[in-house]
Amino acid sequence: MTTTQPPQPQRKRKDEPGVERGDGRFPRGLALRLFVYVVAGHLLAAFLFLLFELGGGE
Numbered sequence: 342m343t344t345t346q347p348p349q350p351q352r353k354r355k356d357e358p359g360v361e362r363g364d365g366r367f368p369r370g371l372a373l374r375l376f377v378y379v380v381a382g383h384l385l386a387a388f389l390f391l392l393f394e395l396g397g398g399e
C-alpha cells in the first residue's frame with residue numbers, strides 16, 4: 342500500500358530569494374551590499390588620501 346503525501350504548497354514568485362520587487366526597486370540584499378561597498382570604498386580612498394597627505398613632506 343502506497344502512502345501519498347499531500348502536495349507541497351507552491352511558493353509565490355515574490356517569495357523567491359533575490360527576485361526583484363514589484364515596484365521596480367533592487368532586492369534588499371543587493372541594495373545593502375551596494376551601500377556597504379560604496380561606504381567601504383570611500384573609507385579606503387580617504388585613508389589612502391590621508392597617507393599621501395601625511396607622507397608628502399614639504
